[in-house]
Amino acid sequence: MKEPLVDAANYSLAGDGKRLRPIVTWVMGVNQYGLNPSAIVPLLKSLEYMHTASLIFDDLPSQDNASVRRGRPTVHQVYNIAIAELTGLFLTQKAIEEQTELDQFDAKTVLQLIQYSAQITEVMCMGQAMDLDSKGKRLTVEQLNQLCFYKTGIAFEASLIMPAILAKANESEREALKTFARHAGIAFQIKDDLLDVEGDVSLLGKPIGQDAENNNSTFVSILGLDGAKKEMWDHYCLAIEALQEVPRNTAFLKHFMNYIVNRDH
Known part of the structure; x- marks a missing residue:
């Protein structure tokens, strides 16, 4: 028998994604916390599995009904809806399995990381719900900020907090990283909203104008183009300000913020 779930999972993982979360985790974990590069490979894989699973669910006909993701047809288009749903669930479990392979760290620390990972997944599900x-409803900027944190900022937070947990960083540092991630995630979503209006389809790898077509409230629909850009730069500044409380070299995270607000896809 063929392995449709494995094939579908590999198809979804091999797309032209940015891999931002494992990249951030790698740089912070290895360069700033001094973690063994080979020791954190399972964590990098788990982050990408979790993120890819969330995209599969997001694209389903019952949710955003997207036909293109990462520059090619979505999983439910290539296979079918049932296989897409099962592949998303399969990848979330593979993520947990990978986290249990962090065998160069003490068991209590790994258990703490797995607990945190489960909480993050719960919040992401709440954010998607x-x-x-919210579809068809006019949201306030505050509601959009909260939604963006649940959908995007929380995943950036995970890519920073998970290596911090393994390195046993103190609570004040983790809180500063969470503040950074919150504003980085909102800035990222505002940029996505802007690209959905002004972006180049060939660079984005997905259609533009989807938000308007789906009647979604966005920072652009609420604030207009200029207002959305100002809001994005406000969150950029707040994210950079939060890094002052991180007792490490934060040059990479500053470059990361510059990428977020200046990217074309």
């Missing part, structure tokens, strides 16, 4: 419930 909020997003679906």
Whole structure:
């Protein structure tokens, strides 16, 4: 028998994604916390599995009904809806399995990381449910900020906090990183909203104008183009300010913020 779930999982993972989360985790974990590069490979894989699973669910006909992701047809288009749903679940479990392979760290620390990972997944599900419930409704900027944190900022937070957990960083440092991630995630989503209006389809790897077509409230629809750009730069500044409380070299995270606001896809 063929292995449709493995094939579908590999198809979704091999797309032209940015791999931002494992990249951030690698740089912070290895360069700033001094973690063994080979020791954190399971964590990098788990982050990408979790993120890819969230995209598969997001694209389903019952949710955003997207036909293109990472520059090619979505999983449910290539296979079918049932296989897409099972592949998303399969990848979330593979993520947990990878985290249990962090065998160069003490068991209590790994258990703490797995607990945190489960909480992050719960919040992401809540964020997606909020997003679906908001369709066709006019949201306030505060509601959009909250939604963006649940959908995007929380995943950036995970890529920073997970290596910090393994390195046993103190609580004040983790809180500063969480603040950074919150504003970085909102800035990232605002840029996505801007690209959905002004972006180049060939660079984005997905259609533009989807938000307007789906009647979604966005920073652009609420604030206009200029207002959305100002809001994005406000969150950029707040993210950079939060890094002052991180007792490490934060040059990479500053470059990361510059990438977020200046990217073309």
